[in-house]
Amino acid sequence: MTVVIVGAGPAGLxxxxxxxxxGASVVLLDAAELGGQYWRHLPAERRAREQRRLHHGWSRFLALRAALTADPGCEIVTGAQIWAIDRTEDRLRVHVLIGAADGRARTPRTLLPDALVLATGAHDRTLPFPGWDLPGVYSAGAAQALAKGERIAVGKRVLVAGAGPFLLPVAASLAHTDASVVGVHEAARLPVLAKNWTARPWELFAALGKGAELGGYVLGQVRNRIPYITGSGVIAAHGDERVEAVTVAxxxxxxxxxxxxxxRIEVDAVCVSHGFTPRIELAIAAGCRIxxxxxxxTDVDGRTSVDGVFAAGEITGIGGAQAAETEGALAGLAAAGAVDDRRTAKLRRSRASAxxxxARIEQAHGIRxxxxxxxxxxxLLCRCEEVTxxxxVDTIAATRSRGLRSTKLTSRAGLGICQARMCGRNVEDILGQNVxxxxxxxxxxxxxxxAAPISLAELAALPAAPTAQEGHIS
Structure with a gap:
């Protein structure tokens, strides 16, 4: 049987x-390279001499990559953008474009898997504030990607703000690029953090690996003299042509x-993340229950509501790389039809801990x-359509709309080129507060x-009725 896996981060690998x-044949697809955001690294032609210093679990990634790239039963396809999933008769079809993302010379491919594992991850959720559209305002994930994947500092004086443990590795990545991180501002107040992180301490023993990782980031904060301020956030950014300062409160x-x-704090860059939005468009296209x-x-082994479709990692809950690996292993075994054994039982216990x-992360750092x-x-609420x-709010009041679809059509918020990836959850929240x-x-x-941009030329060039052997080019 052939298992198609979408996403080559910790869960997908x-x-x-x-x-x-x-014993299953595997086709592993990723829009970029192996490793995902967590193990994003310099390209092969520009290797870092001490890469493991920049990544937690680096030896684990090297082992997974080596095993899969040397395995003739695993086909790895990078630069593969899945733009749609649909169904023909009783099977799902996965439509892929392979090549550079400029849409000029990509090769179409259609896969008909026996089982499909979705490990598409998540992206930053950024709450808007006055001036957030200025050059120099980055999502924390984008800043970390530039730091890890290109060793580019987004600024000389950088402030990191938002909510959640992710702020700490972002600050660490920035420090490795020799940026001066002037502070990490966590929106949750200290009593809220203490209440949720100290409750049921015995549960934390099962997550000692995460504790060691967190401890490493805390030591980095101290070593680099980066202040960590709780109950604080960026409420405005200022500047003419780019960010020159931010207001925190x-x-x-x-x-x-x-x-x-x-x-007011003078900076030339600010990196913001208020948690994550799971990338679930492919799961929705496949018909999975949300x-x-x-x-x-999913169930404990990653089975979704659709037969033959499995999900793992941050599209099932934000729990970090170790949790994603555990869920990925469970989903991979189940997708291949493996019987229950000691390994599965151990993985299930680890998943329960994850x-x-x-849940602890959400209770402590979730958006209020x-x-x-x-x-x-x-x-600006929707940057693509320039809706303020x-x-x-005026559109909601004038139309008395209670529906998201009608409000999007009348206001244009969420209808731009990013298709609400940036503003969607914020649009929903504001609509909810005004109805x-x-x-x-x-x-x-x-x-x-x-699910992803495709040019009209590419669309027109696709076969009218694509057919494919399992896992092979149509």
């Missing part, structure tokens, strides 16, 4: 290795700014609704039938 050990428990606590928390619903750890208090009428917060009777659940900003 672990799934591929597990499926191969169970203390935040209450709902994340609303406390009047009189504002202060839970009220907006993650793909689920508890992910008071963040909208730092917006003004002129704050004021225009969006007293509740939003009609008629659609989702994560629903994208065309």
């Amino acid at each position: 672990a799934a591929a290795r597990a499926a191969r050990t169970a 203390e935040l209450d428990t709902s994340w609303a700014p406390l009047p009189g606590t504002e202060r 839970g009220p928390d907006r993650f793909v619903v 689920v508890r750890f992910a 609704k008071g963040w909208t208090a730092w917006l003004d009428r002129d704050t 917060h004021g225009e969006f 007293p009777d509740g939003v009609i659940t008629d659609t989702s900003t994560d629903h994208r039938p065309i």
